[in-house]
Amino acid sequence: MSQIEAGLLEQARSGNRDAFDLLVGPLIEPGYRLAFGMLHDREAAEDAVQEATFKAWTRLENVRPGWSIRPWFFGIVANQCRTIRRGRWWSVVKIAAPWLAMPSPEDQIVRGADVRRALRALPADRLLVLVLHYYLDLSMEEVAAIVGAPVGTVKSRMHRAFAQLRPLVDQVHEVMG
């Protein structure tokens, strides 16, 4: 944690909301992207970030010396997304439902609906590392800090995510020729 971060954290802990805004505010947009990557629903993603920010605001004492704010905050967002995903009672049926005589599969592919369908089928822990590393461009080390697992475990989850994702997306790729 930099000296500036440490100073802002101290002020935020004393109840200075402006300091908290300077500290956590820049993370809200990437936090939303993380939540959208996990939930694929704009409104749910905004709710997740709102709730995570509230938790961050009320639990600043949990930030330990030497910790960086970013992985700590993203960890809260990720937990919030897990909670929301667990609360869902519906499930995806026929992930690979392709097309019989699609007029324009290109449209589907350009819009990425096929990929999002495949992403939704991933277990939360695999989806999380994929989104953090490839969508938010975080290093493996930072991803490991957020998910609370060793780098080796993160790489293993990433590998499994790709192995699961590839056939589903390849299927569409083959249709396209």
Next chain:
Amino acid sequence: MSEELLVSRVKAALDIAPADPALRARVIQSLPLNRRQAGAPRWSLAPAIAGLLTIAVVAGLVWANRFETRPGVSLPQVSFSACQLPVWGFGPYDPSTASLYQVGFLEVSTGMFTPAPSTIASHGEALPVDATGSRAISYDRAARTWVPVRPSWISPDGMSYVYLSGHVVHITYVRSQSDRVLLSGQQVAILIGWSGGLIYYSTHQASSSDLWALDPATGKTNQVAPMQPGSEWWYAAPDAIWGSAYYTGKIARYDTKTHLVSAWALDGLVDMIGVDSSGNAIVLRGDFMTESGQVAIMHGNGSATLLDAAGEVFKPTDITVVADGERTWFSADGQRLWVYSADTGLLLLDQASNRSLPSGLVVAGGCVSKAEMSLGSSAAP
């Protein structure tokens, strides 16, 4: 596919909903000033916030109702996460209303069912029955009330609905519950529903049927498609009326703008089961004999998106289709609910984990918000 290409596709697929630029300010501003007391007392604000929201929504609706005489009402689509889905089914018998039916809202995000108080007129029938012989109850979102007809019989402004009694077409005004005959003297066989301010219906002769348009304002009728053997008109869409030609593997489309009828075919087509919000025909492919079916959305003559590739989801009986903006809801066999959108694919709403639902569940309309739901009926006499 290389990892690089896969990663670029993942990024592109997720880059479709950038954050609202005002999100940061909104989130920060929503934080309580006193963060140390923020945990517990936050709940005490909930009733006040709910009250304010209700007042705001009521005010908005009151303001909106000033324009209720406009020809059609376009209500905003409710997001999936906020969806309260109107459904109906068989509930415990209530002697006070002599009703076997239970209506209510299914919270899609949690699976919780909230029964809604309702007395549904059945027009002298033991059961509300629509022209296809199916029982039908719909939630009229504009009037915020339950009506004993299928959704396509509700007028575009939501303030009235039509129904068929014998061969006579009636119209009922939901606010006053007043009822009058709209059309008699014709052997109306199928009341299809509203499209573009007109009401479409068909009459039969032997195994042939034709298509008529009725202007509810003037009472004038006009035959728009002649008698055709082996055909039937079923569904009203915003710009078309759809029908099917038995045993030919074709469906028929009457274009309400050009007044032309065209025949569309699809390999393995069994029958039509509904339309989506864009007016596309939703059809069933499969085999009645084996009771297996695949649901497809037709985009053109011979082309369709197949929702269920393996054909294990739907059986070709008792499928109710409700269009809801970009989504389409399906209920089948009184046991299962599905929702389809191009973005999410087909999702199954698993009722196995939800014992509180009425049995024989049927979708009764598109999603409404919790605020709308709590406002109750605006259709009281």
